[in-house]
Amino acid sequence: MTTDTRQRLIDAARQLFWEQGYAQTGIAQILETADVRSGSLYYFFPTKEDLLLAVLEWYKANLWPMVVEPVFERVRDPIERIFGILDGYRRHILVTHFNFGCPIGNLALELAPSHPAARELLADNFTGWRKAIEGCLADASGRLPARVDREQLALFVLTTMEGAVMMARTYHRIEPYDAAVTQLRDYFDRLLQDGTDWASPRRPARGSKPCSTRR
């Protein structure tokens, strides 16, 4: 009954839930994969849902070391960090030959309406991811238009990632993922252009037309 046993159960369940979903994963399969006896499982996790919640806590605790920090260590520019995180998902998709789905996204669609406790932890995972992006946007705030709602824009990056992973998974090709990220990049380029454009000598009043009919 060591914490090693507990961790082996979480690791096995995490892998199986990710590969085949929650409903499709049986307790016997988890025990076999973890090489643990049923008594130990029920000692740590009285129900399968308890194990699910532990898996979701694991994802929450590992967001920064697994997803964010590897990118932040390589890339300094805050906007490029956002696209670096999206590139990480791209590599996962390719390495897994399009079997990859975002583990949180998969479980969100499978379980959100039927498992309220899991739903809250899934939402916490999404919020943690959004906060990482929002931090990048705050670091780049001088380059973005003052009116940008950073919380909302961070959420939009997340919806793009989740939607793009779904498309790559369904089309069994990377092109749809790249297409969505390319459009998001175009949107960011336009925001950055807008954010820096009027910096000098002073920002014209809204509605004024300094040249041609723009604005």
Place this chain on the structure above:
Amino acid sequence: MTTDTRQRLIDAARQLFWEQGYAQTGIAQILETADVRSGSLYYFFPTKEDLLLAVLEWYKANLWPMVVEPVFERVRDPIERIFGILDGYRRHILVTHFNFGCPIGNLALELAPSHPAARELLADNFTGWRKAIEGCLADASGRLPARVDREQLALFVLTTMEGAVMMARTYHRIEPYDAAVTQLRDYFDRLLQDGTDWASPRRPARGSKPCSTRR
């Protein structure tokens, strides 16, 4: 053994797959919901997967009457038609008290890697949806920048919708859906502004700076 029986089976399976997923739906439950005997089921659909494929064909055939036409009949502006379709999903989310997931998106994440035939039909459904959006973009092409890749932009609208539905489902709130659509609207506003800006008297050469530092 009428086609009515066949349709009752498809309708029951469609509803159950949507509510609880494919794996979680048993044959007995489909028979009970459709009020059909097992002999009739196996006559029309030798396997559960055959029934799944028929459900996905049903969605494909009903995209226009169910999703597209109700919006196109009310709204004429091609850009507003796109946002009208997104508004249709918003209403589904609210009416179902956040239990709604896009049926295609749900099944895509559940089945894409393990069910190749279903995966192709899921992709066909996504392609049909994208084509409807792409048609709107073509109708609005004079108002969009010439360089816009309409196929890619239509895909981006789809990834936004699927990601936004996932967020509303997970947060059990409509605000994340609205936030994503608001950001998409801001992107479209910037594209439309760019598309019409240089129309007269003539488009300046790229790289020229007609005023301030824009471009």
